[in-house]
Each structure stands twice: as C-alpha cells, then as structure tokens.
Amino acid sequence: EPEVTQTPSHQVTQMGQEVILRCVPISNHLYFYWYRQILGQKVEFLVSFYNNEISEKSEIFDDQFSVERPDGSNFTLKIRSTKLEDSAMYFCASLSQDFGEQYFGPGTRLTVT
Amino acid sequence: RKEVEQDPGPFNVPEGATVAFNCTYSNSASQSFFWYRQDCRKEPKLLMSVYSSGNEDGRFTAQLNRASQYISLLIRDSKLSDSATYLCVVDSGAGSYQLTFGKGTKLSVIP
Numbered sequence: 328e329p330e331v332t333q334t335p336s337h338q339v340t341q342m343g344q345e346v347i348l349r350c351v352p353i354s355n356h357l358y359f360y361w362y363r364q365i366l367g368q369k370v371e372f373l374v375s376f377y378n379n380e381i382s383e384k385s386e387i388f389d390d391q392f393s394v395e396r397p398d399g400s401n402f403t404l405k406i407r408s409t410k411l412e413d414s415a416m417y418f419c420a421s422l423s424q425d426f427g428e429q430y431f432g433p434g435t436r437l438t439v440t
Numbered sequence: 441r442k443e444v445e446q447d448p449g450p451f452n453v454p455e456g457a458t459v460a461f462n463c464t465y466s467n468s469a470s471q472s473f474f475w476y477r478q479d480c481r482k483e484p485k486l487l488m489s490v491y492s493s494g495n496e497d498g499r500f501t502a503q504l505n506r507a508s509q510y511i512s513l514l515i516r517d518s519k520l521s522d523s524a525t526y527l528c529v530v531d532s533g534a535g536s537y538q539l540t541f542g543k544g545t546k547l548s549v550i551p
Contacts, residue, residue: 362541370541375536383532385538422537428486431484431485434482434483
C-alpha cells in the first residue's frame with residue numbers, strides 16, 4: 328500500500344534555530360498538507376500546497392514558516408526561528424486528484440528546548 | 441471560528457459492548473465528513489467517510505445529520521483492538537480540502 332513518509336521521526340532543537348521537516352508524499356498525489364498536533368491537543372491545519380504554491384494557510388502559519396517542493400518527490404516545512412511553543416507533532420498529508428482520502432505520514436516529533 | 445466538538449471521554453467499555461460517539465460541527469459549508477482513528481503518538485488514519493444516507497463498514501456505522509450539523513459513530517461488538525482515540529473530522533467547504541479536527545474521544549475496551 329502506498330504511504331507518506333516523513334523524516335526525521337524526532338528532532339530536538341534549541342530555541343531560535345531553524346529546522347526543516349521532510350515529507351515524501353504518495354507519488355501520484357497532487358495536493359499536500361502540513362498539520363501539527365501539540366501534545367494533548369487536537370490536530371490543526373497549517374498549510375496546503377498545490378501546483379507549486381500555497382493554496383491555503385492558517386493563522387498559525389506565520390512568517391516563521393515556509394514550505395517548498397524542491398524536487399518531484401520531497402515536500403518540506405521550514406521553521407526559521409523555532410520557539411518553545413513550536414514543540415509538537417508535525418504531520419504531512421497528501422491527497423490524490425480524485426479527492427478521496429488524505430493520507431497522513433507518521434509524523435515528526437519536534438522538541439524545542 | 442470553525443469548530444468540531446466531541447465528548448472527550450474517556451469511554452471505558454467491556455469487550456463486546458456497543459459504544460456511540462457524537463460530534464457537532466459549526467461550519468455549515470462543510471461538504472465532507474470523516475471519522476479518523478488515532479493511536480497513541482501515531483498519525484490519524486481514516487476509519488470511514490460519512491455520508492448523508494448513513495453508511496456501515498462491518499461493526500462500524502456512521503450517520504450524518506446536516507440540518508443539525510451532527511455526526512455519529514457506532515461501534516458494535518467492541519474489540520480490544522478498537523482502543524484508540526476517535527477523531528471527528530470535517531472539511532472547510534467551498535472546495536477546500538483543508539481538514540478541521542475535533543479533539544477526539546478516547547475509547548478503552550477492557551477485557
């Protein structure tokens with residue numbers, strides 16, 4: 328069964344550092360998403376990406392965040408200057424053009440110290 | 441603000457029990473509705489989509505009431521492996537496939 332993969336599984340960083348979270352969506356999918364889940368809280372939408380540009384973003388996705396699809400397979404989320412409150416599980420998801428199920432990756436646990 | 445509300449539980453039920461989860465959503469423009477399952481510290485996984493006519497998948501039955509903006513999930517003959525958090529999820533409507541999640545209802549099935 329096709330799957331979304333994410334690396335690393337766990338990232339520990341110091342406050343103020345930049346991090347890049349990587350995702351490889353399912354190969355024939357066209358729509359890509361980042362969500363985050365702070366421990367004990369609900370999953371929250373961050374951003375959606377289609378046709379090499381952001382299609383929607385939430386108020387969480389401020390200027391510290393950026394996304395990129397640098398090649399035909401990877402989809403990255405960059406946080407420029409991490410804050411303690413960025414500590415969360417970050418999930419990548421992808422969706423095919425028939426708009427069926429959004430498939431989620433296993434997540435990257437980001438810990439900012 | 442677009443919200444999805446769920447009873448947080450936990451629901452502790454014996455094996456074989458029937459359990460029902462409810463959910464309400466505030467965005468009347470939502471078009472797609474789902475139940476996802478999330479195991480501890482894992483990614484959400486789609487359990488089933490929810491249709492206006494109601495739908496069933498084995499021991500799981502989902503219902504949608506658009507007028508009252510209410511979604512339900514019924515699990516019959518609970519198994520130990522059903523223990524998880526069940527997430528009610530809706531899209532943002534107007535052709536957006538951005539998903540809005542409820543906080544989830546935790547289910548523990550006890551031997």
